[in-house]
Amino acid sequence: MNMENVVNVPRWYVIYTKPKEEDRVHMNLTAWGVETFSPKIKKKRVNQFTGKPVYLSQPLFPRYIFARFDADKLLHKIFYTRGVQSVVSCNQIPLAVEDDIIALIQSQVGADGFVRLDDELKRGDAVRINDGSMQGISGIFHRTMKDNSRVMILLTAINYQANIIVERGLVQRASQALCSV
Numbered sequence: 001m002n003m004e005n006v007v008n009v010p011r012w013y014v015i016y017t018k019p020k021e022e023d024r025v026h027m028n029l030t031a032w033g034v035e036t037f038s039p040k041i042k043k044k045r046v047n048q049f050t051g052k053p054v055y056l057s058q059p060l061f062p063r064y065i066f067a068r069f070d071a072d073k074l075l076h077k078i079f080y081t082r083g084v085q086s087v088v089s090c091n092q093i094p095l096a097v098e099d100d101i102i103a104l105i106q107s108q109v110g111a112d113g114f115v116r117l118d119d120e121l122k123r124g125d126a127v128r129i130n131d132g133s134m135q136g137i138s139g140i141f142h143r144t145m146k147d148n149s150r151v152m153i154l155l156t157a158i159n160y161q162a163n164i165i166v167e168r169g170l171v172q173r174a175s176q177a178l179c180s181v
Helices: 022-031 071-079 099-107 174-180
Strands: 010-017 035-037 040-046 053-059 064-070 084-087 126-129 138-144 150-157 160-167 171-173
Touching (some): 022 035, 064 071
Antiparallel strands (some): 010 064, 126 138, 126 171
């Protein structure tokens, strides 16, 4: 590997953090003017006392964040940043991540700041509810509700059709649901 290709130009690198220190590293590096990208996902938990869903922010890649910097100038400073365990390297040469990969992940970030991992549903898609009190029920995707967290599904029974509204996280395309069982 030619060292000139790796350093002297700001590139994206993977920073391996200490446990649960992703936000600390992100803030410290940002304070120094280093561009960072710490993709997050929204995880649903059910409150054990109220039974209501609670959404938590979690890293898409636990213990890893991305930082764009000139390794020749800043690698030593990055390595000794509070919360950093190491910079992902091979033979002590930091491994750069292609800009296209970072752009792809960034393109999946929604308006709420979280990475969307689910496929976009289109009207007429066969879907299946994969969790909750209606788990296992199949239907046809009709539309997303105004709050974007719930969807309307058309259920068909013998000589009867009905619409139900459920949380978006409980629904997945029927072909995917069959594969994951």
